[in-house]
Amino acid sequence: MHFIDAKGILTGSGGYYGMNIYRGCTHGCIYCDSRSRCYQFTHPFEDIEVKQNAPELLEKVLKSKRKKCMIGTGAMSDPYMHCEENLSLTGRCLEIYSGKWFWGCNSDKI
Template identity: 70%
Template sequence: MHKVKAKGILSATNGMNIYRGCQHGCIYCDARSKCYQMNHRFEDIEVKENAPKLLENALKRKRRKCMIGTGAMSDPYIPLEKELKLTRKCLEIIDRYGFGVTVHTKSASVMRDIDLFTKINDKSKAVLQMTLTTADESLCRIIEPNVSVTKERFETLKVFHENGIPSVVWFSPFLPFINDTKENIDGLLKYCIDAKVRGIICFGIGLT
């Protein structure tokens, strides 16, 4: 881990990445691509320690409320978040200023902040986006070694639904001859139905 003072936090589409790099160790991760110009080892997490302050300054200047997104390039609930709590601090700011939020994660650790998601959803809109890749727990441990297993993510989706917070599931990626079987897809669809998710995103069920 190394800390930096970032110059900005929100993209043109109101997305933010509090961390750069990841600890999950997923074998298929495309965020490692050189096209993203990361100048440090992927496992050496870059922490934008001033992210909450930058976010607050950005939201103060916005004339219209909108959805703030996080998790597109780096999971906001990597293990470091338990110690640093930067994602939680940003959620508190989003709640304070009355904006909406959508978070994309593979971690059941998002449950820690369900109180804030509920408050935000009551005033604006909160959406949980969760990636599911395999219904086979043993396979999950191989291709996503350091992340919450699928059953834990499913239980998280159920709790968010019970609290009135809508969720979306990403089916990505389907790896040829590994998790692209009809049995696996049927298993994931059953999880989605049982968790009452609002939608599924699959990008054509392919690899980038």
């Protein structure tokens, strides 16, 4: 696992955004599309990249949104991997957008 300070946290437009706090995964699912070369990982997929500043970025971005939107997680990796138990980045982000009346859609392995 390695940590980065990300420049952005939401991708998408038109009322639906994706939020990937983690890049990579340790589950090893053989059907996982996120392993595809088209996503241009610069590190081994099992070496999880953690956007350590995700809650701060999300807070800043949501302040500038004029309309409410849907925010989905779990498209590129499980948002509740084992490291989430200690880091709680997904949990903190959920608190931020639910407290501002944004909608969320979470996908995970559970």
